[in-house]
Amino acid sequence: MNGLLKDYRKHKYLYFMILPVVLYYFIFHYVPMYGALIAFKDFRIAEGFLASPWVGFQHFISFFDSYYFWRLLKNTLILNLYMLVFSFPAPIIFALLINEIVGSRFKRVVQTVTYLPHFISLIVVCGMITQFLARDGIITDLLVWLGMERQVLLAHPQYFRAIYVISDIWQGVGWGSIIYLAAIMGINPELYEASRMDGANRWRQIFHITLPGITPIIVILFILKIGNMLDVGFEKIILLYNPNTYVTADVISTFVYRKGLQSFEFSYATAIGVFQAVINFILLIAANRFSKKISENSLW
Amino acid sequence: MSSTQPIRKSKGEHIFHGLNTLFMLVMIVVTLYPFIYVVFSSVSDSRLLLAQTGILLAPLGFTLDAYTMVFKNPNILSGYLNTLFIVGIGTILNLVMTSLGAYVLSRKGVVWTRHIMLWIIFTMFFSGGLIPMYLLVNNWLHLGNSLFALIVPGLISTWNLIILRTSFATIPESLIESARIDGAQDLTILMRVVIPLSLPVMAVMVLFYGVGHWNSWFGAMIYLRDRELFPLQLILREILIQNNTNYMAGNASTEDVEAVGESIKYATIMVATLPILFVYPFLQKYFVKGVMIGSIKE
Known part of the structure; x- marks a missing residue:
């Protein structure tokens, strides 16, 4: 003391x-x-936080029993799975390819250009998506030219996930690669020298030196991603979805937003949020423990 | 001896490099073309634009009508001013709070800093969620319908705090000690020694926070009720996503409204994005630096 x-x-x-x-x-x-x-609780603004009566797990149970529960869980997990399969590896591959560019000037140009979309506001990006995918939008025109029937892609639930993931890659692949490029720069150049003497070509160097060199950072980002499996960047979904596409586009966090801030069912929406946070936390801890066991890389 | 000579590139490697260069060129086009298309469309004659299908390689005709219309829109102007206020005041407060935290947490030999740091990092993994935050800001702090509702809840980004702390921690202890011997207190040391020595990373902070404020809209959507308070992004949302261009075209015929509406949207995108596109090339290296500092620690 x-x-x-x-x-x-x-x-x-x-x-x-x-x-x-x-x-x-x-x-x-x-x-x-x-x-x-x-x-x-059964929270009512007029009664305040303390005076509102406790109701135990009632809101959780009614969420689990609701018609939407499985649809929301399914949509959230599928969208995240798509992100894990496509959005997550894209910057890694992109970083490896940038690292193979020979001219340093060209490399800088590629980096400057591909980092740019990260700084464009989500509203503008979604505005461009809506414009380009409209009935007479430029992407629609291109797809029609490739043989698609003319339609508004954002109005059909079966295209929503593809639109979401592709635009996510478009906006984030360059910026996401920076962290891997930094890790690549941290690799000891002597390793490359030594392997060259042993006759390894660039291809083998990528797989035997560069990739293992950035594995720790890949694992850490992967764990963080797993710890967000019940989270989706819901701002973008709110901007792109509509009741026609709820079947595939509505996720847990957008549902929380609608229930809580549009229908003002505060307690119910909070319960869903708590469910989401708890599952995320469990997934994070599990992923971290699993990774510690098999690869010695972990967050803590 | 011969093995130390640079080995010649194999045929396969030549092909790989060729393909890689091609791929990068495609990436550049795919990234930039949407913006170029927006520029072309924004100055195009709206009737020609409506009739056109497919790729644009040049503007169709040339007119600045859409821009005139955008600048005549009072909502865009007030949106711009509100956004400037949020970016200006918000970023200053962000810098003050983040440097206070980063300085103290970068000091060694202070008993509680480790605990405070863990206590702060915990919030990166666990949060109360959207609704409790909304109730806190709107109903308990009564910040609803005020621009400060967009500033105060995000005073510190934990990620930026970690970047700044990492950077402050690299400043030699001897410099700080000698200032202390000269009689300077910690606040003076922070302002006279630590911050002047950390200008590049402070620039990174300005940019991260500034761009964050410029682009944010969700807080504005849930907290603000008066249209006069709406930041630019929220106005953009009405025009671009909710398709509300009619009131902008005044009392032209429906057909004209539809036609002008197209180029108005593109002109609006330009007006809202130009500031960022303009400063971006100069600041890009700082952004990159920020991410790198952040990644060293993690």
């Missing part, structure tokens, strides 16, 4: 400086966590 007091006296100013930061995290991160307890 004496030590703590001494530490406090010595670093009084530091503790004073961090106070607003601690307050911020307390109010805007920890208070909402506590507020999530309304998932177990």
